[in-house]
Amino acid sequence: MPTTIRRAKANPTKAFFVRMLTRDISLTDCILDLIDNSIDSAWSESGATPTELIEDRALAPYHVAITINADTFQISDNCGGIDLDDATNYAFTFGRSDEEIDQAYSVGVYGIGMKRAVFKMGNAVSVVSTFDDEGIDAFEVPINVSKWLVDKTDPWDFELRQATPANETGVTITVGELFDDTVSLFEDPTYVRRLHKALARDYMVPLMRGLTISLNGENVVAKTINFANSSAFEPLRRSYEDNGVRIEIIAGMTSSPPDDVSPTEEREEDISGWYVLCNGRVVLAADRTDNTVWGSAVPKWHRQYAGFTGVVLFSSTDPMRLPMTTTKRSVDTSSAVYRRAIDKMARPTKEWIGYTNARKGDLEAARVLEQKVTSVPVISVAKSGGLKLPSPPKTKARSVANIAYSVDATRLRKLSAAMGDAGMTYRDVGIQSFEYAYDSFVQDEA
Incomplete structure (x- = not known):
């Protein structure tokens, strides 16, 4: 057997690791990662689970406050905090160790969200946790990123210092000395509005369960999805289990299909398409691509199909089973659980496509039926075996001609x-x- 004369070092440099960790994620997704950590703690503290689209007050005791400006980013919550043992052994490691126990129904999978987020934003970082471990205590982790990158004393470790406890158990993360890209975005007057809309959409489930999220002092109101309901229209709602994952599907008409399908006249704020949620977090919103069903299980999206909305909620105690990417901004289309769900999502989608084709035979009759509906929030949709759509009344066939021409x-x-x-x-x-x-x-x- 050959003699080993040396061992070649294979350790990554900090600078390389941080660059790779932060380069392919947006600043908004970094902020959402931090909010995810707070919400994961709120679910754990409350004992509630994000397994159904319902409305209650299970998360009412908890709040998450975000403040952004050209100088500072801060996120503060009262969701229980990180205790000293977890901070020492798990919370600040880069990636989850094999023995670490995940919070049930979390969306944190790889243990990189907090580090990735703060390293993306700025140079001066402070993480303060107030926790209850047979008595209220607190610690602070101060991080000067530029100094930490060149520190060779304890290469990958962070210092934990005693801190003054806050009034409530929770975590406050403050980032100063913001990087130029962060400052540029935070100074954009439209950015806060866009972020506010993203929070309302992506956290509709915890918001409907009573959680308070505020952005620069303004509370976020959950995005609402309302389905049409009548004797002619009834949305589908069903659930099933698949390999340790609970899946709930809700689908139906949210607005009348357009009579004019000109691509130049898209509706503003159209919610049509499929929404995919993992443990209560929206990872795809109003999707009209082959990431869901369009162009794969059913024809490619066409404006004729507007007015149809589907919601599929995946939930599991083991987040590794969920079909989401590391950025939580898309789905893992290779997931077997997800591929099997696609087959079930395709059925109501095909039925809607069939309806939009059939209604062309008598638009007036279809409009009458579509106007005689009530609006039902997604949380109140009754369980049903299938999607119910009308067959527009048959009328005597008429010879018709389509006219198409372009003008200035x-x-x-x-x-x-x-x-x-x-x-x-x-x-x-x-x-x-x-x-x-x-x-x-x-x-x-x-």
Whole structure:
């Protein structure tokens, strides 16, 4: 056997590790990672689980407050804190060790979220935890990133210092000396609005369960999804178990399909598409790509299909079983659990596509049925075996012809204004133009 003469070092440098850790994640997703940690603790402290889309007050005692400006980022919660043993052995390691016990129903999988987030934002970091371990205590972890990167004394460790306990158990993370990219984004007046909308969407489940999230002092209100319900329209709601994962699917009509499917006239804030949630966290919102069903299990998305919304909630005590990526901003399409769910998601989607095709036969009758609905919040949708959609009444077939032509947009808008409505759809301008020409030249009933 050959004699070993030396061992080649294979340790990563800190600078390389930090660069690789932070380069492929956005600042917004870093902030969401920190919020995820707070919410994971809130679920654990409350004993509640994010396994169903319901509304209650299970998380009402807990709050998460985020403050951002050009100088500082801070997130503070009252969700129980990190105790000293966990801080020493787990919370600040890069990646989870084999013996570490995950919080049940968490979305933290790899143990990198907090470190990745603060290293992305700035140079001066402070993590303060107040915890109850047979008496209230607190510690602080101060991190000067630039100094830590070159420190060779204890290469990967952080110092824990005694701190003054806060009024409530929880964690406060403050980042100062923000990097230029962070400052530039935080100074953008539209950024806070975009972040606020992301929080309302991605945390709709914990917000509906009573959690308070505030951004620069303004409380976030959960994004709402309401389904149409009537004797003709009933959304689907079903759940099942698959390899340690509970899956709940809700799908149905959230608005009438468009009569005009011109791609230039997309609806603003259209919620149509599939929402994928993992342990209560939205990882895909209003998806209309082959990440869900479109273009794979069913035809590619077309504006004709607008008005259909599906929600699929995956929940498990083991987050490794959930079909989400490390950034929690997409799905792992290779997951067997997810692929099997796609088959079930495709069924109501295909039924909706069929309905949008059938309604063309009698749009007026379809509109009448679509207007006779009540709005039911996603949390109140009743369990059912399948999606219920109407078959529009059959009418005597008429020979029809489609007219398609292009005109200068400025001239078209001048024409619509002359007709009395400058905001008229292209389709209606065409119809009224035809009717005017028909009446002028033919002068009889069609």
